[in-house]
Amino acid sequence: MALYRYRCNAHGAFDLTTPIGTAPATAPCPGCATASARQYTAPMLGRGADTAMSLIDRTRATADAPAVVSAPPRRPASQRTPLAPPNPALRRLPRP
Numbered sequence: 001m002a003l004y005r006y007r008c009n010a011h012g013a014f015d016l017t018t019p020i021g022t023a024p025a026t027a028p029c030p031g032c033a034t035a036s037a038r039q040y041t042a043p044m045l046g047r048g049a050d051t052a053m054s055l056i057d058r059t060r061a062t063a064d065a066p067a068v069v070s071a072p073p074r075r076p077a078s079q080r081t082p083l084a085p086p087n088p089a090l091r092r093l094p095r096p
């Protein structure tokens with residue numbers, strides 16, 4: 001099925017879904033039943049939201065060519081997680 005756009009002079013554009021290749025040159029307007037001419041528009045290939053489509057594309061790309069790194073990313077000292085202070089109870093444990 002494909003979505004075709006028609007334009008009524010009184011009510012504006014409307015869409016009609018028909019099998020590919022069977023779209024008539026004119027279609028009746030849903031508002032006034034006047035024969036409306038077909039409009040030729042760009043194909044609607046990416047109808048999803050930009051963020052969602054970008055995420056889907058990146059996910060597919062990693063399936064074919066995953067990014068391999070040799071080491072974890074190095075953070076600046078200001079962004080590193082601070083080490084926990086030493087626990088005083090550990091000093092009382094027996095030493096080997």
Ligand SMILES: [Zn+2]
Pocket residue numbers: 008009010011012029030031032033034
């Ligand atoms: Zn109309």
